[in-house]
Amino acid sequence: MSQTLANMIADNNTHFFEGVEKLMEVWFTRKDGITLNCDLRKIPRSQIETVMQVVKCEIISTTSTDELDAYVLSESSMFISSRRFILKTCGTTTPLCCLPLLISLVQEYAGYDSVQDLYFSRKNFKRPELQVSPHRTFEEEASILDQFFPGGRAYCMGSVNRADCWYLYTVSPGRQRYRPNAARHNLPHNRVGKTHREPDETLEVLMMDLDPEKMKWFYKDVCATAAEATKKSGIDRLIPDMIIDDYQFDPCGYSMNGLMRSVPGGYMTIHITPEPEFSYVSFETNVPQKSYKDLIARVVSTFGPKQFVLTFFTSVENDASLGIDDDNCSVPQYSDYDVDDIQICRLQGYDLTYALYNRFPS
Amino acid sequence: MSQTLANMIADNNTHFFEGVEKLMEVWFTRKDGITLNCDLRKIPRSQIETVMQVVKCEIISTTSTDELDAYVLSESSMFISSRRFILKTCGTTTPLCCLPLLISLVQEYAGYDSVQDLYFSRKNFKRPELQVSPHRTFEEEASILDQFFPGGRAYCMGSVNRADCWYLYTVSPGRQRYRPNAARHNLPHNRVGKTHREPDETLEVLMMDLDPEKMKWFYKDVCATAAEATKKSGIDRLIPDMIIDDYQFDPCGYSMNGLMRSVPGGYMTIHITPEPEFSYVSFETNVPQKSYKDLIARVVSTFGPKQFVLTFFTSVENDASLGIDDDNCSVPQYSDYDVDDIQICRLQGYDLTYALYNRFPS
Numbered sequence: 105m106s107q108t109l110a111n112m113i114a115d116n117n118t119h120f121f122e123g124v125e126k127l128m129e130v131w132f133t134r135k136d137g138i139t140l141n142c143d144l145r146k147i148p149r150s151q152i153e154t155v156m157q158v159v160k161c162e163i164i165s166t167t168s169t170d171e172l173d174a175y176v177l178s179e180s181s182m183f184i185s186s187r188r189f190i191l192k193t194c195g196t197t198t199p200l201c202c203l204p205l206l207i208s209l210v211q212e213y214a215g216y217d218s219v220q221d222l223y224f225s226r227k228n229f230k231r232p233e234l235q236v237s238p239h240r241t242f243e244e245e246a247s248i249l250d251q252f253f254p255g256g257r258a259y260c261m262g263s264v265n266r267a268d269c270w271y272l273y274t275v276s277p278g279r280q281r282y283r284p285n286a287a288r289h290n291l292p293h294n295r296v297g298k299t300h301r302e303p304d305e306t307l308e309v310l311m312m313d314l315d316p317e318k319m320k321w322f323y324k325d326v327c328a329t330a331a332e333a334t335k336k337s338g339i340d341r342l343i344p345d346m347i348i349d350d351y352q353f354d355p356c357g358y359s360m361n362g363l364m365r366s367v368p369g370g371y372m373t374i375h376i377t378p379e380p381e382f383s384y385v386s387f388e389t390n391v392p393q394k395s396y397k398d399l400i401a402r403v404v405s406t407f408g409p410k411q412f413v414l415t416f417f418t419s420v421e422n423d424a425s426l427g428i429d430d431d432n433c434s435v436p437q438y439s440d441y442d443v444d445d446i447q448i449c450r451l452q453g454y455d456l457t458y459a460l461y462n463r464f465p466s
Numbered sequence: 467m468s469q470t471l472a473n474m475i476a477d478n479n480t481h482f483f484e485g486v487e488k489l490m491e492v493w494f495t496r497k498d499g500i501t502l503n504c505d506l507r508k509i510p511r512s513q514i515e516t517v518m519q520v521v522k523c524e525i526i527s528t529t530s531t532d533e534l535d536a537y538v539l540s541e542s543s544m545f546i547s548s549r550r551f552i553l554k555t556c557g558t559t560t561p562l563c564c565l566p567l568l569i570s571l572v573q574e575y576a577g578y579d580s581v582q583d584l585y586f587s588r589k590n591f592k593r594p595e596l597q598v599s600p601h602r603t604f605e606e607e608a609s610i611l612d613q614f615f616p617g618g619r620a621y622c623m624g625s626v627n628r629a630d631c632w633y634l635y636t637v638s639p640g641r642q643r644y645r646p647n648a649a650r651h652n653l654p655h656n657r658v659g660k661t662h663r664e665p666d667e668t669l670e671v672l673m674m675d676l677d678p679e680k681m682k683w684f685y686k687d688v689c690a691t692a693a694e695a696t697k698k699s700g701i702d703r704l705i706p707d708m709i710i711d712d713y714q715f716d717p718c719g720y721s722m723n724g725l726m727r728s729v730p731g732g733y734m735t736i737h738i739t740p741e742p743e744f745s746y747v748s749f750e751t752n753v754p755q756k757s758y759k760d761l762i763a764r765v766v767s768t769f770g771p772k773q774f775v776l777t778f779f780t781s782v783e784n785d786a787s788l789g790i791d792d793d794n795c796s797v798p799q800y801s802d803y804d805v806d807d808i809q810i811c812r813l814q815g816y817d818l819t820y821a822l823y824n825r826f827p828s
Contacts, residue, residue: 246627257807258627265608265620265635273627434810445619446812448796450805 121357122229123377123384124310125180125194126239129223130206132187132216133278142215143186145173151209152184158202160236161193167349167361171369174361176351181361181373187216192388194375196236200224200248220278221453222256224249227270227310227413230382242271249273261458262413262445268460270310270413276452305392305418309400311385315408319378322358333358338406343372343391343399364391376407385409397436404438409463412441416457420450435459483719484591485739485746486672487542487556488601491585492568494549494578495640504577505548507535513571514546520564522598523555529711529723533731536723538713542748543723543735549578554750556737558598562586562610582640583815584618586611589632589672589775592744604633611635623820624775624807630822632672632775638814667754667780671762673747677770681740684720695720700768705734705753705761729753738769747771759798766800771825774803778819782812797821 133139156162161179168174175182179197183190189206191199210216224245232240238248246258256275262268318337320326327333330350334340339360340348346362353359356378364370372389385407393399396416404412414435434457435446441461449456495501518524523541530536537544541559545552551568553561572578586607594602600610608620618637624630680699682688689695692712696702701722702710708724715721718740726732734751747769755761758778766774776797796819797808803823811818 243627250627256627257625259624260622260626262621263619264622265605265612265618443812448810450808 120231120234120382121195121377121379122231122234123194123375123382123386124227124229125192125375125386126197126199126226127192127224127308127388128190128199129221129306130189131220131222131278132189132210132214133218133220134216135218135278139187139216144184144189144210144214144216145186146215147184147209147213151213155202155206155209158205159191159193159199160197161195164351164359165349167347167363169347169363169365169368172363172371174349174363174371174373176349176359176361180359180375183361183371183373185369187220192373192375192386194377196234196239198236198239200238200245203252218278219253219275221276222249222253222274223417224273225271225415228267230384245271246273249275253277257451259449261415261447261449261456262460268411268413268445270415270458272456274451274454304390305416306388306390307393307396307399308413308415309387309403310413310415311387311404311407311409312383312412313410314378314383314385316378316380316383318406318408319376319380319383322352322376322378323356324352324354327352330358330360334360338402339374342374342387342402342406343389346372367391400436401438404441411463412461414457414459414461418455420453420455440464482593482596482744483557483739483741484593484596485556485737485744485748486589486591487554487737487748488559488561488588489554489586489670489750490552490561491583491668492551493582493584493640494551494572494576495580495582496578497580497640501549501578506546506551506572506576506578507548508577509546509571509575513575517564517568517571520567521553521555521561522559523557526713526721527711529709529725531709531725531727531730534725534733536711536725536733536735538711538721538723542721542737545723545733545735547731549582554735554737554748556739558596558601560598560601562600562607565614580640581615581637583638584611584615584636585779586635587633587777590629592746607633608635611637615639619813621811623777623809623811623818624822630773630775630807632777632820634818636813636816666752667778668750668752669755669758669761670775670777671749671765672775672777673749673766673769673771674745674774675772676740676745676747678742678745680768680770681738681742681745684714684738684740685718686714686716689714692720692722696722700764701736704736704749704764704768705751708734726753762798763800766803773825774823776819776821776823780817782815782817802826 134142161177163175164178165176171185173184177193179195180192193199229235238244249256253275256273259272261270321333321337327336330352333352334348334350345365348360348362350360358376360374362372370391372391375386377384387403434448435443440463442464443459444462445460447458496504523539525537526540527538528535533547535546539555541555541557543554555561591597600606611618615637618635621634623632683695683699689698692714695714696710696712707727710722710724712722720738722736724734732753734753737748739746749765796810797805802825804826805821806824807822809820
């Protein structure tokens with residue numbers, strides 16, 4: 105480690121940044137089902153920027169494919185496709201505050217009149233006391249969402265009395281309850297809006313306490329450009345064939361969005377807080393994998409976390425899975441990590457797998 | 467419904483009883499592993515009665531087999547075998563308060579020096595504000611247990627923002643962490659106390675809002691004796707070959723313990739709060755089943771709940787399962803019920819399945 109870097113790390117003892125993101129994903133629809141002319145990307149850029157002001161972040165950069173607009177933000181990322189809005193923001197941003205404005209803009213410009221599915225999730229914050237209302241506690245976040253969407257469900261995965269857990273709020277106002285009995289009783293089919301057009305399985309790997317040697321690329325005095333950090337760290341080899349939009353923060357920190365050429369709507373996004381006192385890296389992709397075990401192994405070996413959380417969503421219709429049954433577990437096993445919590449949750453139309461990994465020996 | 471019964475129900479509008487039980491199960495061991503002469507049943511009856519005073523309930527009746535002492539309590543049941551203590555108490559009892567006394571009695575009389583595993587669980591209370599500290603909130607309960615046992619883990623299954631959830635605190639001070647990697651690294655085997663002598667899979671069915679026609683047997687003016695209620699309700703046919711210890715409360719309410727002749731240590735226990743304003747029935751058994759689906763169907767059809775929670779614990783060594791994969795779900799499906807939440811949790815050495823069922827159509 106260079107002397108400069110050592111100094112920087114010493115300086116960092118006096119400050120803190122919350123790398124843990126709040127992740128909000130919203131799918132829109134119309135009550136009459138006629139969504140042919142609807143598109144979230146019809147919302148003008150100036151209006152999107154107003155949404156960002158409410159969230160307390162800014163757009164840094166934009167990339168697009170036919171299916172997807174990807175934004176690098178001052179705090180993480182945003183993805184907008186025809187009917188799905190994804191906002192992932194770290195720091196002390198307030199994504200739940202933008203919901204009323206977002207929904208009114210969607211009605212005015214995009215042509216949708218209903219939220220079909222909403223997912224709000226995050227890991228526990230390292231320093232929740234630094235957050236701004238309504239993000240100080242998950243109870244507060246769930247209570248705000250309950251006001252917008254009656255019938256939502258709030259879950260806590262992992263131990264509620266330990267440091268490490270992961271929260272999820274999910275509500276599907278535009279979907280009937282998942283009812284295996286409906287078919288038997290000759291009721292209208294229970295899976296409204298059955299097929300999402302975009303790939304519909306999402307993997308997140310949320311990494312804590314990372315290897316400082318692997319974090320050094322994300323300091324400006326080590327890598328002069330974002331492109332260099334992307335290459336030297338190995339990020340460009342995690343999922344090949346990506347249009348990469350990467351960004352370096354000053355003096356350290358890194359964000360990237362990747363758009364998949366060969367998978368319409370396929371993306372990945374990585375956000376890095378490298379400071380050793382509060383290091384955090386998130387990895388997310390919706391690109392279907394032949395082997396999630398191999399992809400996760402590449403991600404973990406690229407960043408070297410002491411601990412990581414894995415979450416995997418897949419729609420029941422997709423019938424995708426993590427595709428492994430190592431040692432009779434339902435999550436991948438790695439020789440360097442123990443799995444301390446495994447929870448599998450059947451949500452409305454979605455299966456969710458949650459697992460917490462700790463490096464072995466600890 | 468008889469006029470007398472109707473009057474009774476009217477009277478009941480003015481009172482309330484919390485049928486939801488707190489369930490504490492503790493397995494004891496010795497640090498040196500030499501447990502041959504240890505036995506929880508060496509604790510004198512007078513001392514057990516002192517424990518009950520701390521919990522705020524009384525022993526009503528006792529049945530024994532060679533393997534198991536079963537107690538009907540004024541509030542639910544207690545089971546004591548050589549090394550496992552099960553206390554299940556409803557109302558406003560305080561089972562966590564007895565832990566220090568229980569552990570000192572175990573050391574003095576039973577010869578064990580360590581808690582191997584402890585499980586504390588309950589459904590959310592109907593009226594938590596009527597509970598006595600430390601049972602007012604699950605946070606309070608978990609915090610008390612954290613003081614006794616560092617390293618315990620607290621989980622909430624189901625929606626934390628809805629009425630229906632189920633809490634679990636689990637700690638295994640006498641067990642190493644579950645470590646699939648330990649074998650690879652040639653460490654001492656990670657499953658201390660590998661085999662429990664008693665059957666080690668536990669099914670609970672916690673039922674709410676029950677069919678009044680099926681609850682009528684549990685009023686003294688309908689069935690003159692507990693034996694008559696056991697027979698007319700069909701409880702005696704749920705799991706055959708049981709030594710049944712049943713008890714009627716005045717004017718209504720019912721408890722039973724069953725000890726299995728053919729399965730050493732096998733038990734079942736049922737507790738019934740029949741009043742329609744706050745009806746609740748719990749069913750629990752550790753008797754291994756060929757078809758849990760069939761057993762649960764018999765239980766549900768005997769009591770007619772509008773809603774029920776299923777929990778199923780099985781030790782990883784046992785490798786037992788609910789034995790069904792209906793409709794690609796991991797819990798049984800019934801034509802009269804929708805499954806609203808399904809969660810599967812891998813604990814230390816145990817797999818836990820949780821599901822919430824609601825009658826269809828609701």
